[in-house]
Amino acid sequence: MPKYPSAQPKLLGIKYGSNIRRAYEKFEFEVKFDASYINPFDPEDIYVSASFNTPSMRNEEIPAFYHVDYEEKPEGGLRPLGEGKWLVRYRPREQGTYKFSVTIMDGEYKISEEGYEFQVQGYSSRPRFIKLNIKNPKYFALDDGSEIFFVGQNLCWHGRGGLAEYFKWMDKLASNGVNLIRVWMAPWAFGIEWDKLGYYNMREAWKLDRVVEKAEERGIYIVLCLVNHGQFSTRVNPMWNENPYNKARGGIIGKPEEFFIDPRVKSLFKKRLTYIIARWAHSPSIAAWELWNEVDLTDNYEGNVENIIEWHREMSEYIKTLDIYGRPVSTSFANIEKEGKIWSLDKINFTQAHMYMGPINGGRFIEDEVEAIIKVLNDRSSKFNKPFILAEFGVDWRWYNDPLWKLDHKGLGLHNSIWATALLGASSTSMSWWWDSYVEPYDLYGHYKALKTFLEGENLALLREKIMLNLDGVRVLGLKNDSKALIWVQNKASKWYSIVEDEIKHVENLEIILDGFKPGKYLIEHWDSFIGQIFKEQSVESDGKITLFIDRIERDFAAKIRHF
Structure with a gap:
């Protein structure tokens, strides 16, 4: 507990269970001490940390964090459980003996105590950490060297149903093959610095703990978004008037754009980053x-863009100094024309885009979602040697005035977007935005399962050649090398806007010619892309070219071609 009179810190002991652990299991312990703060x-008032010496002689230092436990009340809601305490969370990643020490600094004094150790024997089945893929920089990999492709969807906050409802969504996503969600630390859910500047909301932090634990159990990864645009906007989803950084609310800056340049604010944000990394970086x-979510929607973005670029450089580098697990860092924009030089920063590890078909320019809609996706993907692929995620996608960005996604109740736009991104070289499928008002009520989870089944056992990072054929009435997208190809064949009339027009014209007597294969025998599997099942198999002899003859195509199908 804090003690206000000046006194040298006194370590009372640490508390943890067994001395024997498995790699990738959470190692958590409580640090008990007396100190003045x-x-x-x-961290300038009180800083507690642990320093681990690994079996391979690396030194890994991580900060401890202040924690208050909660429990769910029978009538709903949460209540604090006991007093606050200091915890260290660490993830050992190799077998052997770990030795560690604990340090406490209170601004005047520093004490350290060594001599602690534990053993790691064997490996747990817990998820591995995400890294950049050294074999193919357009993809991610796990820290054990294995490949990963993400099937993703936004799940940014819970609704009135709280965590119980949120966990049901997570269960449905996991059961249908989704392994990536995007979560916001928003003022209304999971955000920790909104009530009082420099003080963190322990209730929301406890809730985010539960989400991270659930994600580990279900094999789901999380892109954790730290700040949403509305917090520093007076125009778009404005929340500036409620922001504790606002001088009018007792904060220290008068305008939202000062967030990126005021040294006091930068210091406060780095302290928040320190807490976030201390509490959640341990989890793979x-x-x-x-x-940021859509940083270009903050006030005076155009006039402040150079400061915003510098802010991203500074904060991404700061994260890299603290996060011993080395996970990737990114940001996001609403308008791809306003991204500036941020994607070129060394510590911004992957690029993103947000894409909605409309309404734009006075009510117009982009009618062909796949054509739009192709343009963005080709642009990113040519400019940046980094992974790309279409992190928000929707056929209509509106949640009011009868948005057109209500007409697409079978999810054709969602279906087309995930297949196009998967087979055009993105590191993840597109991530649908409307999780609670669209995917859930219309039960569209099956689209993910069909694609996940098709991709099972495939290593997309090894298929470095893109297939993009624009034929009469159809397009063919895919990835290949000289002995394998994965393709998606789409009737171009089967676009999301065909639901609005209520018309899809089928295509007949189609011939698709693919080349660049080594000679030999090939097995061709034709897949129903809506249910994830093979409906036709054939063997062919190839001299370098393979031809597919299609009698009729209503919407789309997929195919696997492999040498045997």
Whole structure:
């Protein structure tokens, strides 16, 4: 507990269970001590850390964090359970003996105690950490060297149903093959610094703990978005008037754009980053840190863009100094024309885009979602040698005035977007935005399962050649090498806007010619892309070319071609 009179810190002991662990299991312990401090969230006031010497002789230092436990009340809601305490969370990643020490600094004094150790024997089945793929920089990999492709959807916050409802969504996603979600630390859910500047909301932090634990159990990774645009906007989803950084609310800056340049604010944000990394970086389920959601929607973005670029450089580098697990960092924009030089920053590890078909320019809609996706993917692929995620996708960005996604109740736009991104070289499928008002009520989870089944056992990072054929009435997208190809064949009339027009014209007597294969025998599997099942198999002899003859195509289908 905090003690206000000046006194040298005194370590009372640490508390943890067994000395024998498995690699990738959480190693958590409580640090008990007496010290003089006022704000447990200010590292300049009180800083507690642990330093681990690994079996391979690396030194890994991580901060401890202040924690208050909660429990669910029978009538609903949460209540605090006991007093606050200091915890260290660490993930050992190799077998052998770990030795560690604990350090406490209170601004005046520093004490350290060594001599602690534990053993790691064997490996747990817990998820592995996400890294950049050294074999193919357009994809991610796990830290054990294995490949991963993400099937993703936004799940940014819970609704009135709280965590119980949120966990049901997570269960449905996991059961249908989704392994990536995007979560916001928003003022209304999971955000920790909104009530009082420099003090963190322990209730929301406890809730995010539960989400991270659930994600580990279900094999789901999380892109954790740290700040949403509305917090620093007076125009778009404005929440500036409620922001504790606002001088009018007792904060320290008068305008939202000052967030990116005021040194006091930068210091406060780095303290928040320190807390976030101390509490959640241990979990492999945190795939990446996303600094901002749609930073270009903050006030005076155009006039402040150079400061915003510099802010991203500074904060991404700061994260890299703290996160010993080395996970990727990114950010996001609403308008791809306003991204500036941020994607070129060395510590911004992957690029993103948000894409809605409309309404734009006075009510117009982009009618062909796949054509739009192709343009963005080709642009990113040519400019940046980094993974790309279409992190928000929807046929209509509106949640009011009868948005057109209500007409697409079978999810054709969602279906087309995930297949197009998967087979055009993105590191993840597109991530649908409307999780609670669209995917859930219309039960569209099966689209993910069909694609996941098709991709089972495939290593997309090894298929470095793109297939993009624009034929009469159809397009063919895919990935290949000289002995294998995965393709998606789409009737171009089967676009999301065909639901609005209520018309899809089928295509007949189609011939698709693919080349660039080594000679030999090939097995061709034709897949129903809506249910994830093979409906036709054939063997062919190839001299370098393979021809597919299609009698009729209503919407789309997929195919696997492999040498045997």
